[in-house]
Amino acid sequence: MKRLHDMPFGAQPTERGGARVRLWAPAATDVVLVRSGDGPDQGSFPMDALEGGWFELELPRAQVRTDYAFRIDDGLVVPDPASRSHRDDVHGPSTFIDPRNFDWTDGAWRGRPWHEAVIYELHVGCFTAEGTFASAIARLDALVALGITAIELMPVAAFAGRHGWGYDGVLPFAPKAAYGSPDDFKRLVCAAHQRGLMVLLDVVYNHFGPDGNYLNAYAPGFFNPDVTTPWGAAINLDGEGSRVVRDFFIHNALYWIEEFHLDGLRIDAVHAMHDTGTPHFIDELVSAVRAGPGRERHVHLVLENDLNDAARLRRDESGGPLLADAQWNDDVHHAVHVMATGETDGYYSDYAVEPVRLFGRALAEGFGFQGDPSPYRDGERRGTPSAHLPPLAFVNSLQTHDQVGNRAFGERIATLAAAADRSDALRALLACVLLAPSPPMLFMGEEWAAGTPFLYFCDHQGELAQAVTHGRRAEFGRFARFNDPGARDAIPDPNAESSFARSQLDWQERERAPHAEWLALYSDLLRRRHAHLIPWLQGARSGVMTLPAPGTLRITWPLGSGHRWHLLAQLASHESPAGLATELPGALVYRSHPVAARLAPWSVQIAIEAP
Template sequence: MESRSFLKSWGADYEADGVVRFRLWAPGQERVTLRLAGTDHIMRKSEEGWFEARVTDVEPGTEYHYVLADGMAVPDPASRAQKADVNGPSLVIDPARYEWQHRQWKGRPWEETVVYEMHIGTFTPEGTFKAAMAKLPYLAELGITMIEVLPVSQFGGERGWGYDGVLLYAPHSAYGTPDDFKAFVDAAHGYGLSVVLDIVLNHFGPEGNYLPLLAPQFFHEERMTPWGPGIAYDVDAARRYIAEAPLYWLKEYYLDGLRFDAIDQIEDTSEKHVLIEIAERIRAAAPNRYIHLTTEDSRNVTFLHPREENGAVPLFTGEWNDDFHNAIHVLATGETQAYYQDFAEAPEKLVARILTEGFAYQGEVSPQTGKKRGVKSAGQPPVAFVDFIQNHDQTGNRAQGERLISLAGPDRTRVLLATLLFTPHIPLLFMGEEYGETNPFLFFTDFHGELAKAVREGRAKEFEGHGDFEDESVPDPNAQSTFMASKLDWKKPNGEGKSWLDFTRQLLVLRHQHIVPLLVRAGGHSGTVLKTAKGFVAVSWTFPSGTLSLAMNIGEQSQPLPEMPGETIFAWQASGSELPPNAIIVRLASGDAA
């Protein structure tokens, strides 16, 4: 039977029945003691700064700390679970104890993917893995094929987005136990749903990070990220901690992939970049499973997403395409502040370029930064791009957390949703989008004291001069009411959101029926811009099995349709030779007819 336990370089691991090896890299400490269930055990130190101890007869769930020479007790940086918060005791976990119900699951092909981005804490009233598990039948019936869970690594406080994690191997205790998360993944597989996890390997959060005390060498003080000193990926022990975390999550939680956050902030001077090492190790470790790895990268690069001649993926599968969101957002709302200024001029043309070539910026100068950004991307297959019209970032980084439906109105948003789901790119929906959720998704944290004050004031300052927002109007990130306001309203899918939900379900049925079969052999250089006008975009893609054409109009004037061969597979508010405002039409011609 396949083992689903991962032996880590750091942390507590069962080596045999009841025998646990505890291992910590702490070159900044002369002495470290293991305090296990109230009993202290001497840890042997090596010349490289590793501390190690083996203890027999250790029961799963036993509490432990590492005690430093000055008496300070700290959690295990590689803890598999915390008893409660990020500063408290870690728990010994035996991963072999969970009994998987769907051991034969191998995943789903990438071209079938429809991603549903989920934040565990706000997805349900309870905000737990168990509560989210009860909604899996709903997602499967809707036509979702992949759940992307926002980061769950233990972070400071009870509530937060998850991007300030500090214990990279421990599921956040407020969401449930490791077995609860495994049960969620297991049950999802039973409904035919893949599960991927968003992970953060570019920084640690501001509360509960004891690594600078244990191992100052873990960071390069001279190399800064937006969140603090850069991680020393070229230092062996630090590299092991970072590189093993993705493998650990995939192995022990039988996940179907990972999304790597803000990789442009992962600066590594090693001969082989740590991200390439991670991808190669994952591919080697799981050759017989569908494992999907996506990246978020503001640089608009393609070197991490190559394809072999047979279409196989040797490294990363796809790239989050912020260009698509940003261009669509400007087109739909007219907002041009901050990073949206890069898309202020002729957003229709940028949307068309993105749909047919991948990125908007392919080496052009960004007006916002004054620097060139991106590389040529037309040669990438369409499925190398993950598109969205909203997500946690672009919604939550607004002062009031408004969703697109509140900004652009329901008519335009329906057209944009249909556009998203009929393109050959991989679509991503943000939780609640499927039924037209209007509750905001705000930025929320659970810090205290000076840290809470700094976050509150920093958030208010961030929006000075943005629109009509005054400082006091920006919700306090640390207030529980900010968190509660961000939860989904589950009365809506069966009430005022039912028609919207039915609309989404119809789109997904048609996508799986007509679009997915085109993508199996879809290659690069397949897109063509047919026409653009104010608020209007018409494009087509030619694949071995057919030609797909799409025209959408969110402008104020009707627009003549260009030639679009084939059968109409979807039309909304469209008829005749012109496309009226807030309308879309999609046509498909078979390979022979194209």
């Protein structure tokens, strides 16, 4: 089976083995395609200027060679922003490939329904010692045994330097060469599908990276200089020329889903997209996916939105998503973090006073903040109502790449909980999250409480490297523990090779205490989820939360076919008061502590009640 996404950008293979090459360069007068190499591989080919700032060239089969680039107005030579492959650094030439040369082996795969999702977020470079698509295949069986049904890759689009998180990509169609070739990525997808694993990809449509982005030189219309983001000028989604820009990213989404047969995307920082038009860019992108590959198989779209905005999570009469399948739910993470570590700095201050209530509300209704004032944001109201939405509209986690990697020393939550003598609290909260109806997401290594940190790392050079290192350390200056310049200097340098190397997982830890015990707990909880909860998740509705006593949380969710899912937890270091009911109706699914007259500290019970 062959797969090819037809798009109006870049080098598109033709039926006769040639290529149609197109570049949008409205600020250029002349564009020449140049080929690198020795002898017959060299050559310059003027491109035809078309209306709307487009340049185009038809190359016959004999003239399609490996590497190519564009020379703008007899000066700057730039790579193809829609390059399918980039073998070298992002400043070098692009690489011609024909996706039809890859033979797919997963023709029968139609994906999995969203209610079966148990997600595992991973960074390709740190997931294995080799840090490649190919080496990741060898670890898929371990994830299946754990109970994972979907892997979510952090961005793989080409970025400058050897190492990075991927959120500074500049060639959104080209997989990072350090991870392997496009065909290597496709082999990983085939291997995952063979094992019943969905593959989701994190994509970034709100900015380009600072190094290797040449668009301003010939297509400044990609950016809106009047709107800034934390990463520079905003992407132009609603101004002059924005139709081409919107199409560029919409085709990127379709390209990954169609040409790489992915099962969905996680769309980064929707809140940072400036678009005053109708429909909003995200709405148009999601509609294009639903009308395209989503008509033939399960394709899932997950959003990140710091605003707690539920507008794009609406459901139809049958409970299916009208736009996005789900959104990351930071309220669950933040409340868990406060209870498991005792930290209340920064945005955690919003959860310091009532962590159990906000945690319970987020588990039951989606968001903890649904238009409520945020003390951290100087009383600004945050969020929109979400109790009308089903649990499947929210992805819950105890940690993510963001929450771990944006710490000064990249500590994982199990490390912090152990240091604070709160490991019992973390175990209880873990049971609540993995056995709540919302799809859970693990961050790689979490299942065995990995002792390796996940640091912020990159590989910039010169002044940019110095600026990133200084900026990284300066941003922690507002925290009391980093008031002293010497303390800030101890924060790992993102550009140091050691920051990347220390962030790679040590899989041998899984066999040693206490990591093996954590792995057994995760495996047991996910086994119970698959056996007792997932069969009834279609049709699940928002839960009803009560707080019967200080530290005591009870939630009941209606599930499909008239079933009801009950959670009772004592999320405090003291027992529940006398006289409180300590057992749940229905069949017991999980109990962390023996039944007693009072709920034990940090204890959890789960039961399912049949109609």
